[in-house]
Amino acid sequence: MTALYDVAAIGNAIVDVISPADDAFLASENLLKGGMELIDEDRANQIYGRMGPGIETSGGSAANTISGVASFGGRGAFCGKVARDQLGEVFVHDIQSQGIGFGSSPLVGGPATGRCLIAVTPDGQRTMATYLGSAALFAPDDVDADLIAAAQIVYLEGYLFDPLPARRAFAKAAAIARTHERLIALTLSDAFVVDRHREALLGFIQSEVDVLFANESEITSLFQTASFDQAAEAARSVVQIAAVTRSEQGSVVIAGADSHLIPAVAIEKVVDTTGAGDQYAAGFCFGLSQGRSLEVCGRLGSLAAAEVIAHYGPRPQVSLKELAAKAGL
C-alpha cells in the first residue's frame, strides 16, 4: 500500500507553559534541573502559582516531532488525547494548521488537557513538571488504525509507557504497523521512564522496534551500564537503527556493523533546550521516510535541533524545509 503519511506519531497531547526561572526557583520547588517529573493537578497549580508569567505553546514530545516533520515538508499524522477545553482546542489547532492529520477524539467530562510547566534557566536548560491530565487516558481506542496503517513510519513516545492503557495502545499500533510492513520507531523519552519500565521497554524494543531514539543517559540506563560505548554496542544487537544524541557532541547513528558520528550544528546562543531531542527525531525520521542515507538523516536531525534550541518553545519557528535547502541537505 502506498503511504499517505511519512510519519504517524503517538504521544502525550500537552500544552507547554514556558517561563524563565533561576536555580533558586528549581530548588524551592524541589525540581531536578534538566529533568521531567510527573505531577498531579494540585502540585501543578502550586508550582504554576509560583512561576513567573508564561508563554503557552503546544508541546508534547512526539507532537513536537511530528510538527518538525511537517516543517520539513513531510506528511504527518498524530494521535494523542486532549480534553474538550480551550487548551485542547489550541493543541488541535496547532497540529491541524500544519496540515497534520489528527486521529483521536477529545475527552469529555474528565481531567483537563495536560500541561507541562517548563522552567528555563539562564543557561538554556529546561526543567519540566508535567500534569498529564487527559493525555494519561490515551487508550487503544484512541489509535486511529487507518492513520497508522497509512504511515511509512510509526513514531512512539516513550513517556506513554507509564500508563498501562497507553502501553496497550502501543501494542495495537505496532501490530497494525507490522501488518502493513511499516517501520516502528520509539524514543526512550526520559531516563526515569527507562528506569521505571526497563524490562517491559526492552521486551517491546526487541520484538517491535526498528528505529530507537535515545540520549546518552537513556541508553546507558536501558542497558544498565555507565559506558556509552557499551550501551551503543548493546543497542546494535537489538534494533536495526539506533540514533543516540549527545547534546553539543552531536549524535551517533548505529546500524548493523556501521556507526556514523554526526556533528552537532553550532549556534550562537542556546536559549531553551526544550524540544532538542524531539526535533532531532523529526529530521531523522523525515530523512528516513525520504530514503536518505543515515548520515543525512542524522544531519537533518542536528539541523532541526539547532533551530529549536536557539529560541523559546519546542517547535520550529522557521521552515525546516528552507533551512535544509540552505544547508544543502
Next chain:
Amino acid sequence: MTALYDVAAIGNAIVDVISPADDAFLASENLLKGGMELIDEDRANQIYGRMGPGIETSGGSAANTISGVASFGGRGAFCGKVARDQLGEVFVHDIQSQGIGFGSSPLVGGPATGRCLIAVTPDGQRTMATYLGSAALFAPDDVDADLIAAAQIVYLEGYLFDPLPARRAFAKAAAIARTHERLIALTLSDAFVVDRHREALLGFIQSEVDVLFANESEITSLFQTASFDQAAEAARSVVQIAAVTRSEQGSVVIAGADSHLIPAVAIEKVVDTTGAGDQYAAGFCFGLSQGRSLEVCGRLGSLAAAEVIAHYGPRPQVSLKELAAKAGL
C-alpha cells in the same frame, strides 16, 4: 495619602495568539496590515482556523503596559474582565505572578476570555483581529475603587471607549483618581477608535486627562489635521503632558511650552512590533511615578519599546529594571 501603587491600569483583558503570516494571508482574510479590527466569535474562529500554529501569551494593551511597569520594578495594579476559563486563568496568573494587583472578578456564564489574533509578517509588522469576549463587558462595578485610589497614576486604555459601560467605568475611575489627586493618563490606542469617538474622547481628555499617549496617526486623527506639528500644538493646549510616538523616529514629549525630542533606541532586527506603544507608555509612566524628568521618562519608554519589538510577544522578556540600569537611566 501615600500611593500603594505607582500605576493602576484599566484595559481589555486579552490573550494574544501570535502566528507568523505573509501578506497573502492578510489579503485573503481581508485584514488591514498594521491595523486592529474588532471581530465577532464566528469570524475569530474562521480566521483562527486558517492561521498557522500560534503562541499564546497574555496581552491587552494596558495590561502589557502594567506588565512593563512591573518589569521596571514599579508597583502595578490592573482592572480588566476575563471569563472563568483556562485562558482567563492564564491571564490572571501572568498579571499576579509579576506582583501586580488584580482588581476585577472573572465573568461566569457569559462569553469566553477575549482573544487577539495577531498575524506577524516577515517585516515585523503586526496585524490584529480582536474578539473581545468577556473583556467587552467591563463595567463600572469592575473598577476596584480602593486600588485606583491607591495608585499615583491611573492609566486608561482607549480601546475601552468602544463599549459604553466601559466608558462609564472610565468616568468612575477618573472621579476616584481626581478625588485622591492622582494623575490620569490615557492612551488613544488606535486611529479607528479615535475616529469612531472623536468628540467623546476630546471631551473626556479636556476634562479628565493629564497625560496623553498617542502615535502619529492617532494624534492627527484626534485633531483632524494631516500635519503632525499642528496636532502636537493642539495637544499642548488640552493636556499637561502629551507623549507622541513616531516609530523609528522616536517620540516627542510636549508639556506646557516645552517640547522634548526623544530618539528611538536602535535594535538589530525588528521581529514583532506588537506592544511597542504599550511598552513606551510603561517606561514613561514608570519614570513619571518616580519623579524623573520628562526627558528620562521618554528615554525609558524608548528603551522598553526597543526590547519588546526584538522578539515575539507584547511583554518584556528580560528585566527592564536591569536594562535601564545598564543604559545608565
